[in-house]
Amino acid sequence: MSTKKIALVTGANKGIGFETVRQLAAKGVTVLLGARDEKRGTEAAEQLKKEGLDVQFLQLDVNNEASQDSAAKFIAEKFGRLDILVNNAGVALDSQVSASQGTLEQWRSTFETNVFSLVSLTQKLLPLVRKSGAGRIVNLSSILGSLTLNSDPNSPIGGWASVTTAYDASKAALNMFTIHLANELKSSSIKVNAAHPGWVKTEMGGQEAPLEIEDGAKTSVELALLANDGPTGGHFHMGQPIPW
Numbered sequence: 001m002s003t004k005k006i007a008l009v010t011g012a013n014k015g016i017g018f019e020t021v022r023q024l025a026a027k028g029v030t031v032l033l034g035a036r037d038e039k040r041g042t043e044a045a046e047q048l049k050k051e052g053l054d055v056q057f058l059q060l061d062v063n064n065e066a067s068q069d070s071a072a073k074f075i076a077e078k079f080g081r082l083d084i085l086v087n088n089a090g091v092a093l094d095s096q097v098s099a100s101q102g103t104l105e106q107w108r109s110t111f112e113t114n115v116f117s118l119v120s121l122t123q124k125l126l127p128l129v130r131k132s133g134a135g136r137i138v139n140l141s142s143i144l145g146s147l148t149l150n151s152d153p154n155s156p157i158g159g160w161a162s163v164t165t166a167y168d169a170s171k172a173a174l175n176m177f178t179i180h181l182a183n184e185l186k187s188s189s190i191k192v193n194a195a196h197p198g199w200v201k202t203e204m205g206g207q208e209a210p211l212e213i214e215d216g217a218k219t220s221v222e223l224a225l226l227a228n229d230g231p232t233g234g235h236f237h238m239g240q241p242i243p244w
């Protein structure tokens with residue numbers, strides 16, 4: 001059995017996920033690049049393999065239970081464990097939609113990907129993470145999921161009326177899952193944390209975002225490679241805690 005760490009990053013054919021795969025693999029981790037589209041996923045993995053990195057494409061539509069099951073089966077049969085799970089796949093479907101205007105369809109689709117699928121996939125993969133000597137689960141959250149900062153008119157995001165209400169709520173829900181799972185696993189060697197990557201130049205973040213993708217992946221990578229005395233049950237950006 002391989003002594004290298006095994007990681008899965010979901011939604012990794014582009015953006016922060018893709019760069020997270022690159023940086024983890026550059027640190028000697030065998031990384032499964034999860035993507036729902038076979039062509040986009042294969043091309044992304046090939047690009048990183050050409051850089052000499054130990055990366056494999058794994059078909060995974062996080063919203064599809066059969067796809068989750070076959071990904072879990074593949075990892076179980078090929079590696080027998082999972083050391084790092086980065087729940088990165090996410091959608092933002094209600095940009096500039098106020099709380100009074102968001103449609104239930106936007107809310108349901110947002111929660112489906114950002115919350116329900118993440119919970120389901122994590123539960124399915126947890127037996128494999130338990131087989132790691134030092135499992136790490138990283139959930140891609142956002143400062144926009146912070147109740148504290150949204151409700152503080154003096155914070156950088158406080159008092160915004162017309163933003164991404166369903167998206168923000170989905171990240172707040174994901175934060176709660178993070179806290180409870182971390183509490184449940186406290187006596188184990190597994191650490192569960194939420195990551196705020198920053199406002200990053202990706203398809204989701206847009207070109208006006210201040211952070212380059214290389215920096216946007218740093219928080220996920222840091223939390224994925226936490227030492228045994230590192231934190232669990234927190235929300236971080238570049239090593240600094242973000243209020244819930």
Ligand code: NAP
Nearest residue numbers: 011015016061062063089090140142199200202203204205
């Ligand atoms: P992005 O460029 O839009 O990439 C999102 C990734 O998620 C894509 O690979 C997409 O795949 C994948 N995805 C969506 N639904 C999926 C599904 N059902 N199954 C599998 N993959 C799926 O976004 P990003 O900026 O890199 O964001 C990554 C994470 O960081 C998200 O969770 C986001 O909420 C969070 N975040 C981003 C920012 C920012 O400023 N960019 C800030 C805070 C938090 P396709 O290419 O197939 O659509």
